[in-house]
Amino acid sequence: MTETIDALAELVGAGGVVVLSGAGLSTESGIPDYRGPSGAARRHTPMTYQTFTRDVEARRRYWARSHLGWRTIARAAPNDGHRAVARLQRAGLVEAVITQNVDGLHTAAGSAPVVELHGRLDEVVCLDCGNQTSREELDRRLREANPGFDARVDAVNPDGDVELPDAEVARFRVVDCTFCGTGTLKPDVVFFGETVPAPRVAHCFDLVHRARLLLVLGSSLTVMSGRRFVLRAAKLGIPVVIVNQGETRGDGYAALTVDAPLGRLLPALADRTIGDLPADPGSSRPAAGPAEPEGARPVAGPVGAAAAG
Known part of the structure; x- marks a missing residue:
C-alpha cells in the first residue's frame, strides 16, 4: 500500500509527533498482548493493587508466577518497530514517546525521552520505605531463596506473569526489602486498581x-489510561493517527487508521521520511527492509469533536 506509506510520511514528516504506544508494538519481541492477534486468554484476572497489598498469599502467588515469567521479559530485545520509532525521534520528527508498556524496550532501542506511563518491570519499590532496587537484584535474591524452583512455562502474560499450579505457588518463598528489613516489595508498575501518579499524567x-x-502505535485503547490522551487530542483539534492490528476504541477520533504489523510498517515509514539516517549503533540486529502494509482505513471521524478529558 504505497499510498498508505505516502499518507503517513506526509503526516509524520512534518514533525511535532508524540507517540502513544501499547502492547501491540512489543509482540514481535516475543511479549504477547491481551487483545491483539497474539493475545492469549488468561484463566485468572490480573492482580489488583488492593489484593496485592492486603493478601499475603496473593503476593506469594504473584511473585512465584512473576519470578518465572520475568525471564521472558528480561530476554526480550527491541524489534524493528521500536528501532524505527527511535530513528524518527533522533531525526527530530518524534518529540516524545508515551508508552503504556512496562518492558523498557523503547529505551533499549534508543528512544529518549520516553514517558513510561505504567512504570517498568525491571524496577522494584518497597511499599514501606520507598527504597528502589533493580529487578535483576531481586531475581538473584529470589533464586537464592528458592533453589530449584522451576516449572514449565507455556505462555507469559504481557505483565510478565505466568499460570502456575497452586502446589508450586505454595512452596515459593517471598523476600522482603533489604533496606528497611521488613518492607513489602512490589514491581514499580501500576497495577489494576492503582492510579498513575498525577504528575506523570x-x-x-x-x-x-x-x-x-x-x-498511536499498537494499542487497542481499551482502558482510559491511554485513551484519555486520544480524547484530549481530539478535543484540542490535534490530528490522531492510529496504527494497530485490529479495531480500537479510538478509531472514531482518528484522521487515519492503519491495520498492519508495526514491525514492517514503521521501518518503511522511517525509510520514507528520513531516508538513510543510520539505525541505533548499539543494535546488533539488522533493520528490516521496507514492506508495504495492508489495511489502511481512512476514517472520517469527529477529529475536532468535544470529548471528555
Whole structure:
C-alpha cells in the first residue's frame, strides 16, 4: 500500500509527533498482548493493587508466577518497530514517546525521552520505605531463596506473569526489602486498581497539548489510561493517527487508521521520511527492509469533536 506509506510520511514528516504506544508494538519481541492477534486468554484476572497489598498469599502467588515469567521479559530485545520509532525521534520528527508498556524496550532501542506511563518491570519499590532496587537484584535474591524452583512455562502474560499450579505457588518463598528489613516489595508498575501518579499524567497531557500529531502505535485503547490522551487530542483539534492490528476504541477520533504489523510498517515509514539516517549503533540486529502494509482505513471521524478529558 504505497499510498498508505505516502499518507503517513506526509503526516509524520512534518514533525511535532508524540507517540502513544501499547502492547501491540512489543509482540514481535516475543511479549504477547491481551487483545491483539497474539493475545492469549488468561484463566485468572490480573492482580489488583488492593489484593496485592492486603493478601499475603496473593503476593506469594504473584511473585512465584512473576519470578518465572520475568525471564521472558528480561530476554526480550527491541524489534524493528521500536528501532524505527527511535530513528524518527533522533531525526527530530518524534518529540516524545508515551508508552503504556512496562518492558523498557523503547529505551533499549534508543528512544529518549520516553514517558513510561505504567512504570517498568525491571524496577522494584518497597511499599514501606520507598527504597528502589533493580529487578535483576531481586531475581538473584529470589533464586537464592528458592533453589530449584522451576516449572514449565507455556505462555507469559504481557505483565510478565505466568499460570502456575497452586502446589508450586505454595512452596515459593517471598523476600522482603533489604533496606528497611521488613518492607513489602512490589514491581514499580501500576497495577489494576492503582492510579498513575498525577504528575506523570499531567506531563503526558502537556506533551499532547504541544504536539502537532498524536501517533498511536499498537494499542487497542481499551482502558482510559491511554485513551484519555486520544480524547484530549481530539478535543484540542490535534490530528490522531492510529496504527494497530485490529479495531480500537479510538478509531472514531482518528484522521487515519492503519491495520498492519508495526514491525514492517514503521521501518518503511522511517525509510520514507528520513531516508538513510543510520539505525541505533548499539543494535546488533539488522533493520528490516521496507514492506508495504495492508489495511489502511481512512476514517472520517469527529477529529475536532468535544470529548471528555
